[in-house]
Amino acid sequence: MPTVLSTSPYTPKTHWSQTIFTLHEPIAMASRKHDADGMEAVGTETCPVIRIESRISIVQAVLHCSIDISLETMGIPSDGRKHSWPAQIFNSCNVSSLFDGVRSFLVVVFHFTPLTLWINHIKASIGTMKRSTMMMESAMKQGFERYAQYLNELNDKRERVVKASRDITINSKKVIFQVHRITKYNREEVLEKAEKDLVSVTEQYMSRLVKELQGTDFWKLRRAYSPGIQEYVEAATLCKFCKTGTLLNLDEMNATLLPLSDQFVEPLQINILDYLLGLADLTGELMRLAISRISDGELVYAEKICGFVRAIHRELTLVVPIMDDNSEMKKKMETMLQSVLKIENACCTVHMTGSEYIPSLGSNDRGFTLLGASDIDD
Numbered sequence: 121m122p123t124v125l126s127t128s129p130y131t132p133k134t135h136w137s138q139t140i141f142t143l144h145e146p147i148a149m150a151s152r153k154h155d156a157d158g159m160e161a162v163g164t165e166t167c168p169v170i171r172i173e174s175r176i177s178i179v180q181a182v183l184h185c186s187i188d189i190s191l192e193t194m195g196i197p198s199d200g201r202k203h204s205w206p207a208q209i210f211n212s213c214n215v216s217s218l219f220d221g222v223r224s225f226l227v228v229v230f231h232f233t234p235l236t237l238w239i240n241h242i243k244a245s246i247g248t249m250k251r252s253t254m255m256m257e258s259a260m261k262q263g264f265e266r267y268a269q270y271l272n273e274l275n276d277k278r279e280r281v282v283k284a285s286r287d288i289t290i291n292s293k294k295v296i297f298q299v300h301r302i303t304k305y306n307r308e309e310v311l312e313k314a315e316k317d318l319v320s321v322t323e324q325y326m327s328r329l330v331k332e333l334q335g336t337d338f339w340k341l342r343r344a345y346s347p348g349i350q351e352y353v354e355a356a357t358l359c360k361f362c363k364t365g366t367l368l369n370l371d372e373m374n375a376t377l378l379p380l381s382d383q384f385v386e387p388l389q390i391n392i393l394d395y396l397l398g399l400a401d402l403t404g405e406l407m408r409l410a411i412s413r414i415s416d417g418e419l420v421y422a423e424k425i426c427g428f429v430r431a432i433h434r435e436l437t438l439v440v441p442i443m444d445d446n447s448e449m450k451k452k453m454e455t456m457l458q459s460v461l462k463i464e465n466a467c468c469t470v471h472m473t474g475s476e477y478i479p480s481l482g483s484n485d486r487g488f489t490l491l492g493a494s495d496i497d498d
Contacts, residue, residue, distance in 0.1 A: 147205075149168050285349070295355040298314040300405075353394065362409075393448075400436070414466050433456050433460050440453055
């Protein structure tokens with residue numbers, strides 16, 4: 121059975137389309153032989169044509185991606201007379217969608233049989249096409265309105281998420297600054313205060329971010345809240361190390377966020393990339409803590425920090441090359457290596473040249489030396 125591709129308005133739509141040419145004046149047609157009045161003009165109601173012959177010429181126009189089309193039309197009534205109408209010139213930019221302000225239309229179909237369509241039928245077809253076009257435009261308009269509303273709501277949520285992330289960053293930094301106040305005399309007091317501040321950050325600021333993102337595709341807004349999450353990871357892991365000397369892993373951190381979420385919706389969980397980025401920042405804070413501990417005489421504690429940071433760098437060196445999104449991690453790996461080298465150089469210098477730190481005034485520890493010399497006699 122042959123396949124027929126039709127552009128008729130009464131058949132299902134395909135990727136083919138109709139080309140509509142407008143005529144200067146309507147042409148009356150008859151489907152059968154009609155007694156024509158030889159005194160009347162060809163193509164009128166009293167002398168309709170039974171056949172129309174058209175010649176179409178197409179040439180490339182001067183304008184880019186444009187063509188000129190000439191239409192020559194000749195009508196033949198039942199008495200055999202031939203009448204030609206003046207040729208019409210069309211451009212490819214204006215041969216379609218010309219529904220207003222014209223008197224008649226002719227759909228040019230390349231058949232070798234006589235054209236038997238009435239002009240009134242063509243007008244009805246064009247009316248149907250116009251209604252279909254209006255319905256399609258209405259559906260498209262509604263679709264764009266829904267999408268515009270979705271984008272507006274997403275942008276509003278992004279602004280709220282950015283604000284929550286900024287608050288988490290600021291208050292997490294306060295926790296880190298609190299930890300850096302630690303000395304060998306006030307360790308318990310400082311760590312207790314830092315842990316309370318961290319709990320406050322979790323309950324006040326992380327909870328706001330969790331409620332904003334729970335139950336949604338929060339990965340779409342990852343770049344909006346990632347800086348705050350990284351700073352939170354840095355503060356939490358720093359407190360954990362200073363208290364127990366161990367690393368706070370990702371599962372333990374996500375477990376603290378579960379009570380903040382509604383149990384009936386998908387909770388916000390810290391992803392592995394943000395955790396590793398925060399862990400990379402942790403090594404910088406540990407480097408500063410190690411240097412300050414060396415200056416305070418806690419060389420053993422500084423060496424413990426050095427081993428911990430070296431272990432983190434060693435493990436991440438194996439992981440980062442196989443990560444998909446590792447551009448940020450590659451930059452932080454270079455900074456992490458510099459932190460490891462600084463701690464190692466400081467510890468090595470103390471071992472090689474003697475104490476490079478000055479004990480506090482009034483210290484009773486006689487084992488300290490100043491630049492390799494004995495303590496000053498009383």
